Amino acid sequence: MSANRQFPEGFLWGAATAAYQVEGSSTADGAGMSIWDRFAHTPGMTLNGDTGDVACDQYRRYREDAALMADLGLKAYRFSISWSRVLPQGKGASNPAGLDYYDRLADALLEKGIEPLATLYHWDLPAALDDRGGWLNPDIADWFADYAQLMYRKLDGRVKTWATLNEPWVVTDGGYLHGALAPGHRSRFEAPIASHQLLRAHGAAVKAYRAEGQHRIGIVVNLEPKYPASPAPADLAAVKRADAYMNRQYLDPIFKGSYPPELKEIFGEAWPEWPAEDYALIAQPIDWLGVNYYTRNVTRHDETKWPLKAAAVRQDQAAYTETGWEVFPQGLTDTLLWVKQRYGDLPITITENGAAFYDPPTAEGGRVQDPLRVGYLKSHLNAVLDAIEKGVKVEGYMVWSLLDNLEWSLGYSKRFGIVHVNFKTQERTPKDSARFYAEVIAANGGAPLAKGG
Numbered sequence: 114m115s116a117n118r119q120f121p122e123g124f125l126w127g128a129a130t131a132a133y134q135v136e137g138s139s140t141a142d143g144a145g146m147s148i149w150d151r152f153a154h155t156p157g158m159t160l161n162g163d164t165g166d167v168a169c170d171q172y173r174r175y176r177e178d179a180a181l182m183a184d185l186g187l188k189a190y191r192f193s194i195s196w197s198r199v200l201p202q203g204k205g206a207s208n209p210a211g212l213d214y215y216d217r218l219a220d221a222l223l224e225k226g227i228e229p230l231a232t233l234y235h236w237d238l239p240a241a242l243d244d245r246g247g248w249l250n251p252d253i254a255d256w257f258a259d260y261a262q263l264m265y266r267k268l269d270g271r272v273k274t275w276a277t278l279n280e281p282w283v284v285t286d287g288g289y290l291h292g293a294l295a296p297g298h299r300s301r302f303e304a305p306i307a308s309h310q311l312l313r314a315h316g317a318a319v320k321a322y323r324a325e326g327q328h329r330i331g332i333v334v335n336l337e338p339k340y341p342a343s344p345a346p347a348d349l350a351a352v353k354r355a356d357a358y359m360n361r362q363y364l365d366p367i368f369k370g371s372y373p374p375e376l377k378e379i380f381g382e383a384w385p386e387w388p389a390e391d392y393a394l395i396a397q398p399i400d401w402l403g404v405n406y407y408t409r410n411v412t413r414h415d416e417t418k419w420p421l422k423a424a425a426v427r428q429d430q431a432a433y434t435e436t437g438w439e440v441f442p443q444g445l446t447d448t449l450l451w452v453k454q455r456y457g458d459l460p461i462t463i464t465e466n467g468a469a470f471y472d473p474p475t476a477e478g479g480r481v482q483d484p485l486r487v488g489y490l491k492s493h494l495n496a497v498l499d500a501i502e503k504g505v506k507v508e509g510y511m512v513w514s515l516l517d518n519l520e521w522s523l524g525y526s527k528r529f530g531i532v533h534v535n536f537k538t539q540e541r542t543p544k545d546s547a548r549f550y551a552e553v554i555a556a557n558g559g560a561p562l563a564k565g566g
């Protein structure tokens with residue numbers, strides 16, 4: 114980053130993780146199983162049969178990790194709460210040891226001057242609720258609101274920024290349409306139902322927050338701008354479908370009270386009609402929006418692709434990450450400007466941005482050189498600045514991820530961390546990207562954002 118570009122005063126610098134990806138001990142001390150425990154333990158579902166049984170062992174090493182964050186100068190940590198750790202059956206009796214863990218985690222962070230940002234749902238539905246239909250059961254809005262209320266009562270005051278769901282699009286697309294993620298269903302009929310119940314649950318949790326919470330609540334979505342591969346009308350129509358499906362499917366109902374019309378075109382007879390009261394529940398005003406950005410998509414019409422009839426076009430001249438995603442920082446600026454223009458001027462935090470690259474195996478104990486990740490972060494931070502200079506209210510940036518961790522069905526094969534984790538010894542080694550990030554934070558100072566009431 115050029116030295117003379119500054120982030121606004123008080124910009125919130127942090128890093129993000131998710132419970133199943135880092136905690137380990139996922140069924141210890143009275144915790145119930147989640148759909149990810151079940152999925153990862155089903156043969157063939159994850160690469161090499163990797164599971165989150167141990168992951169980064171953050172459940173036991175959270176103090177060490179809080180100290181590490183403080184050493185890097187982080188001002189915030191975005192983590193998620195494992196629903197089945199605190200409510201083993203998803204509802205009903207809570208698990209004191211699970212609640213105590215998040216209590217201690219919040220305190221450990223605050224002791225180090227790190228602001229906790231909590232996400233209530235990052236993909237790990239209690240298995241007991243999946244047995245009752247999971248995200249297909251309309252009762253889930255109440256189950257989720259009750260769980261949310263339990264956590265607000267426990268942590269609000271210490272946690273001042275809440276997110277209901279992480280990436281409902283991935284929950285639906287991966288979990289109910291294509292089946293690569295838990296619970297592994299493949300159904301054109303289920304996907305729209307899961308999306309809708311996720312949104313109702315979000316709305317119910319926001320409503321519950323208004324009765325309990327003192328601070329701020331929002332949602333985290335992953336946005337990926339779609340650019341046409343050519344000006345041909347078929348490609349432009351494919352872009353509209355892809356954009357509606359991924360970028361507008363959740364934000365339109367929340368901010369505009371209706372689904373994008375393209376969804377009916379995509380899902381056909383599988384697209385249900387919903388009662389008006391559902392839309393009213395979903396469209397609760399929120400206080401902030403979390404945007405996860407990784408890449409863009411150059412899109413063309415492709416009759417063979419189910420159900421979108423749209424395909425991604427690889428860019429010959431571009432750089433790609435280890436997960437096959439094009440490095441395209443301009444897409445982050447475009448996305449932020451698009452959010453402001455379409456949904457209004459609400460405060461935004463970049464809740465995830467980062468990249469998996471191959472890190473040299475010489476990492477253990479020494480320096481980990483990850484110049485590609487440094488380059489990725491630098492260009493994307495500049496892209497954030499471009500958006501801020503054009504008037505987008507970006508309040509913070511959470512790098513994905515603090516630690517190398519379990520990349521869901523890709524297991525431990527993809528490393529996103531700015532801190533290297535040796536999964537045999539659990540040794541943490543800050544990579545060059547962590548040092549770079551620490552320098553950016555030091556140069557752009559800022560106390561945690563003042564938030565409240």
Ligand code: BGC
Nearest residue numbers: 131279280283335465513520
């Ligand atoms: C998710 C993370 C995931 C990351 C990289 C996001 O979709 O929220 O859990 O590890 O992307 O794939």
